[in-house]
Amino acid sequence: MAGDESGSEQLRFALALIIVSLGAAAFAIGFRLSLSAVYRELYHAANVVDAIARLPGWARVAVPLLGASAAGVLSAWRVSRSQGVSNVMEAVALGRVHLSLRATARRVAGSWTAIATGLSIGREGPLIEFGGALGARSAIVVNASAHHTRTLVAAGTAAGFAAAYNTPFAAVLFVLETVIGIVALDALIPAIAATVIATTFTRVVVGGGPIYGARAFGLVSPVELPSYAVLGVLAAGAAFAFRRALVMGESAVRRYPVPQPWRAAMGGAVVGVLVLWMPSVAGNGYEPLNQILDGRFVLTSTLLWLVVAKIIATSTSVASGVPGGIFTPVLLVGGALGALAAPALHFLGLPVSPNPGSYALVGMAAMAAATIHAPLTAAVMVFELTGDYLIVLPLLLATIIATWLARLRGGESVYEEELRRRGIGWELTLDGRQVEPPTTRHAAELGE
Numbered sequence: 001m002a003g004d005e006s007g008s009e010q011l012r013f014a015l016a017l018i019i020v021s022l023g024a025a026a027f028a029i030g031f032r033l034s035l036s037a038v039y040r041e042l043y044h045a046a047n048v049v050d051a052i053a054r055l056p057g058w059a060r061v062a063v064p065l066l067g068a069s070a071a072g073v074l075s076a077w078r079v080s081r082s083q084g085v086s087n088v089m090e091a092v093a094l095g096r097v098h099l100s101l102r103a104t105a106r107r108v109a110g111s112w113t114a115i116a117t118g119l120s121i122g123r124e125g126p127l128i129e130f131g132g133a134l135g136a137r138s139a140i141v142v143n144a145s146a147h148h149t150r151t152l153v154a155a156g157t158a159a160g161f162a163a164a165y166n167t168p169f170a171a172v173l174f175v176l177e178t179v180i181g182i183v184a185l186d187a188l189i190p191a192i193a194a195t196v197i198a199t200t201f202t203r204v205v206v207g208g209g210p211i212y213g214a215r216a217f218g219l220v221s222p223v224e225l226p227s228y229a230v231l232g233v234l235a236a237g238a239a240f241a242f243r244r245a246l247v248m249g250e251s252a253v254r255r256y257p258v259p260q261p262w263r264a265a266m267g268g269a270v271v272g273v274l275v276l277w278m279p280s281v282a283g284n285g286y287e288p289l290n291q292i293l294d295g296r297f298v299l300t301s302t303l304l305w306l307v308v309a310k311i312i313a314t315s316t317s318v319a320s321g322v323p324g325g326i327f328t329p330v331l332l333v334g335g336a337l338g339a340l341a342a343p344a345l346h347f348l349g350l351p352v353s354p355n356p357g358s359y360a361l362v363g364m365a366a367m368a369a370a371t372i373h374a375p376l377t378a379a380v381m382v383f384e385l386t387g388d389y390l391i392v393l394p395l396l397l398a399t400i401i402a403t404w405l406a407r408l409r410g411g412e413s414v415y416e417e418e419l420r421r422r423g424i425g426w427e428l429t430l431d432g433r434q435v436e437p438p439t440t441r442h443a444a445e446l447g448e
Contacts, residue, residue: 012142013152017190020138020156021197024131028163028198029205031112031127038116048283052118052275060279061272065265067117071322072264074110085125085325086418088132089179092154099153104133107323114322118282119271120313121324124164128325131160151190154179158191159198166202168195170381177374178415227350228362228394231341232401235366238307238337239406242330242371243414245311249319250421260321267320271313281309284325285332289364292335293357293386300343303336310336326414330371331364331382338363361391366398370406373413375399 035048043051052060091099111126135156139149154175162171175191258266274281280288288306314329341363342356352359361382369378379395412420 009145009148013144013148016135016138016142016144016148016152017155017193018197020131020135020152021159021194022201023134023138024127024156024159024194025163025198025201027130027134028127028160029202031108031123032206035112035116035123047287048115048118049279049287052282053279057276060276061269064118064272064275064282065268067113068119068268068271068317068320068322069261069265070117071110071114071119072261072320074106074113085128085178086415088129088153088157089415089419091132091136092150092157092175092179099129099133099136101133101137104129110322111324114268114317114324115283117268118275119268119317119322119324120281120283120285120310120329121317121322122284122326122328123324124161124327125323125325127160127164128157129160129323131156131158131163155190155194159194162195162199163202165381165385166199167381167384168192168199170377170384171195171199173377173380174374177377178372178413223351225394225397227345227352228359228398229401230345230350231338231359231362232366232398233405234337234341235334235363235398235402236370236405236409238333239330239367239370239402240409242311242315242333242367243417245315246318246326246414247417249315253319253321264320264322267316267322270316274309274313278305278309280306281313284328285310286328289328289332289335289360292332292339292360295357300340303340307333307336307340327368327372330368334363334365334367335360336363337367358391358394361386362394362398365395366402369399370402371414373403373406373416375403 039045039047039051043054045051045054052063055063087099108126108130111121111123114121115123132153133156135152135154136149138144138156139152144152157179158171158175161174162168165171172191172195253263271281280291292303310329310333314326317324318326338359338361339356342352342359345359346352365378365382368381369375372378375396376399379392379399382395383392
């Protein structure tokens, strides 16, 4: 009888895994297509940057402000104060599965509204959180064990990431490096299965191929590697500045609390002023990043201001309480940094490829790695986004240097910082994840 029950439980788990994978993929497809429809039908534009650029000056400020206000109203109703990825990390790593699908739906609605109106957040956040919440809900439906519940949440997270970026390898690595922190076969195998199902379904509906297009990048000569190493150092510094901006925004909100939706409206107004001056700041950064990779941003001053403005817009959007991701905005900052670094390194006499897009590509990965402390995820993701194997060595070199320097400064990833502000800390060792007890200060913050 025990064997029959075990077989029945495994069957229910397998069915739940398929449902979670397909559900996360279908949701990601609907999320993307609905945004495209809004840009096309409402703005008569191909994407959010073109949509904002077509608006008169007053509307460039008003649209993000109103969109953020609406998202703030939705955010004010949500149960959890924390961000989506950190919720999933706590659920999977610590077994505290409190992922409400209803609360997630409200957060996702807020994210969709904010993205549609040009706020500087990424769509991967709501897709990842929805995948994790769907995993938790499916576990309840099939009466899964606690172990299988955590695994389904991890698999849903991987499926959401894969569907967001069309990067199955990076999705698995994201779960292992960032969410779990250690390689566990019990989670690895379902995560891989979920990414295969979700990515296949997504590619059938919206098409395959790297989402940033196929380009010819690569390492022209091994003597270029020192230049990419320097880029890794620069990316670590930029990631530190970005994390500081996020922390300063959150600290300002705690010091001077403003209720929703006024808090979100203030953030939307700041973003609106920025996009009035520079429309490329709108959205998650996908469109200007493609232009950078194509070499269409030729003015150094424009790239420099884009880096500064994107960091301000993203940190303001996050501090406003509007739910959303930061991964794609980070990729844009890294790409612009890499494009800035190429001519500077050449001026200093270091060997540099004639194609500055290679440095933009490596800058994307290095910046992401230093921000989330996941070098393999960042390197493999950028490789999958572009489909260019010749850039692998520079990707690995820059990402490990950027991550090492970020950790050397004693910093944590943006997701770990979010958890620590809630009183949850841990250290990864060869013996697994060592959970730290909440400090008095963090316990007091939780009681606020």
